[in-house]
Amino acid sequence: MAEKTLQLEVVTPEQTVVSEAVDIVMAPGYFGEFGALPNHIPFLAQLQPGEVKYRIGGQLEYLAVSGGYAEVLPTKVTILATTAEHAKDIDLERARAARERAEQRLKERQEEMDFLRAEAALQRAIARIRAAERAKL
Ligand code: ATP
Numbered sequence: 001m002a003e004k005t006l007q008l009e010v011v012t013p014e015q016t017v018v019s020e021a022v023d024i025v026m027a028p029g030y031f032g033e034f035g036a037l038p039n040h041i042p043f044l045a046q047l048q049p050g051e052v053k054y055r056i057g058g059q060l061e062y063l064a065v066s067g068g069y070a071e072v073l074p075t076k077v078t079i080l081a082t083t084a085e086h087a088k089d090i091d092l093e094r095a096r097a098a099r100e101r102a103e104q105r106l107k108e109r110q111e112e113m114d115f116l117r118a119e120a121a122l123q124r125a126i127a128r129i130r131a132a133e134r135a136k137l
Pocket of ligand 1: 014083084085089090092094095098121124125128
């Protein structure tokens with residue numbers, strides 16, 4: 001029989017952030033956002049910094065992730081993320097301060113390596129700000 005829910009596991013090197021049966025998962029793939037419903041064909045995707053959204057019943061939940069990998073199987077989605085925070089756990093002021101620091105570094109345009117690091121920090125901060133602000137709506 002076709003499954004009606006998916007087991008979602010969101011894991012970071014520090015902890016398991018989500019382990020729940022959900023109706024649908026949306027994730028920020030490297031080539032664009034994708035959705036996974038129960039019984040999806042298996043695939044692997046690289047993730048970019050952004051929001052992971054999932055629905056349980058009528059409730060939409062938001063997480064900020066800073067990149068990683070997703071394994072989609074018919075009954076299970078596993079997200080291995082460098083960092084992941086539930087929207088409600090995000091410190092908005094910290095994320096705004098991180099965004100400002102990164103923007104400042106990008107303006108200063110130092111060496112290539114600093115540029116890439118600052119760009120990555122900016123993307124992480126933007127993902128956190130978006131997820132935290134969305135959860136407030
Ligand atoms: P910062 O410069 O503020 O430390 P960062 O992007 O360098 O930001 P990370 O290295 O991505 O931070 O994350 C380090 C740890 O702090 C991770 O456990 C991450 O989940 C957590 N974290 C980072 N920013 C926030 C935030 N704004 N709110 C809550 N937790 C955060």
